[in-house]
Amino acid sequence: MKTIVLIGAGNMGGALLQGWIGSWQHEAAFNVIDPVAEASDRYPGVAFHTEAAALPAGLKPDVVILAVKPDKVVPALKEVAPHIGPATCIVSVAAGVGIDTIGTALPAGTPIARIMPNIGAMAGYAVSAGFAGPDVPQATEALLDDMFSAIGPMCWVENEDDLHTVTAISGSGPAYFFAFCETLRDAAMAHGLPAATAETLAVGTAITAGRLLEGSPTPEDLRHKVTSPNGTTAAGLAALARDDRLAHLLDRTVDAAKARSVELSGAPKT
Numbered sequence: 622m623k624t625i626v627l628i629g630a631g632n633m634g635g636a637l638l639q640g641w642i643g644s645w646q647h648e649a650a651f652n653v654i655d656p657v658a659e660a661s662d663r664y665p666g667v668a669f670h671t672e673a674a675a676l677p678a679g680l681k682p683d684v685v686i687l688a689v690k691p692d693k694v695v696p697a698l699k700e701v702a703p704h705i706g707p708a709t710c711i712v713s714v715a716a717g718v719g720i721d722t723i724g725t726a727l728p729a730g731t732p733i734a735r736i737m738p739n740i741g742a743m744a745g746y747a748v749s750a751g752f753a754g755p756d757v758p759q760a761t762e763a764l765l766d767d768m769f770s771a772i773g774p775m776c777w778v779e780n781e782d783d784l785h786t787v788t789a790i791s792g793s794g795p796a797y798f799f800a801f802c803e804t805l806r807d808a809a810m811a812h813g814l815p816a817a818t819a820e821t822l823a824v825g826t827a828i829t830a831g832r833l834l835e836g837s838p839t840p841e842d843l844r845h846k847v848t849s850p851n852g853t854t855a856a857g858l859a860a861l862a863r864d865d866r867l868a869h870l871l872d873r874t875v876d877a878a879k880a881r882s883v884e885l886s887g888a889p890k891t
């Protein structure tokens with residue numbers, strides 16, 4: 622039985638906890654620290670504390686997951702410091718904040734990893750990518766892999782800097798799809814459909830696409846299945862991609878999110 626401390630149970634921390642309940646909880650005892658989050662039926666068997674000082678005396682967890690805003694990472698670590706043992710692995714899901722910065726709040730040699738999940742954990746399906754620092758033992762990396770694989774696809778990157786790209790793609794990505802869905806709904810209304818019908822069709826179509834993608838080899842295969850030669854979809858897609866504008870738009874989108882991640886890391890801009 623592993624002991625896990627989750628610091629911050631807001632949108633992302635709460636989603637991870639929800640994801641692990643049922644799929645991985647049998648492997649672990651969870652303690653949560655959050656000044657505002659409370660125990661609820663959604664989190665059966667999880668101990669909630671409003672501050673690190675309220676953790677059980679002598680607790681040295683196997684893993685501490687930091688799911689606070691980037692500027693709270695170092696202060697939150699300082700609060701939990703008495704509970705960090707030599708084998709406790711610190712895992713941050715915060716955007717930007719690098720292992721060097723996290724290490725400033727910890728004794729030298731503390732194992733530190735960063736994992737960027739996404740909000741899909743709320744529904745038990747988060748895609749995640751991680752980077753394990755040099756002091757993370759292989760067995761601990763395997764434990765983290767097991768935890769995050771329990772709630773969706775998990776991969777590892779070899780360069781910490783690649784987490785800026787990961788954050789811009791899969792960390793922020795759900796919001797791009799939601800924004801696309803909102804815009805499709807608004808276009809349906811602009812073309813005369815009632816608001817409720819527009820919402821049902823736009824949201825339902827997003828769910829259609831997601832469900833099919835789950836079982837499909839590639840998005841290209843599915844696109845071809847919808848697109849009759851010289852039909853309506855071909856006309857719509859041609860407008861969407863004219864002059865490579867969709868590719869340019871997404872390139873700019875990823876650039877902007879990456880740049881913000883670099884800013885949050887405090888690293889000089891390149």
Ligand SMILES: NC(=O)C1=CN([C@@H]2O[C@H](COP(=O)(O)OP(=O)(O)OC[C@H]3O[C@@H](n4cnc5c(N)ncnc54)[C@H](O)[C@@H]3O)[C@@H](O)[C@H]2O)C=CC1
Binds near residue numbers: 690714
């Ligand atoms: N929201 C998302 O979709 C994703 C967020 N992240 C990362 O997750 C982190 C948290 O983001 P959200 O959950 O969206 O923010 P949030 O504001 O919803 O949650 C943060 C939680 O931390 C708690 N908190 C603040 N100070 C604390 C302290 N000293 N000790 C314990 N708890 C404390 C707050 O009460 C709050 O419940 C961020 O660093 C973000 O970059 C990563 C991937 C996706």
Ligand SMILES: O=C(O)[C@@H]1CCC=N1
Binds near residue numbers: 716792793
């Ligand atoms: O918007 C943010 O900064 C966080 C990181 C990825 C998703 N949400």
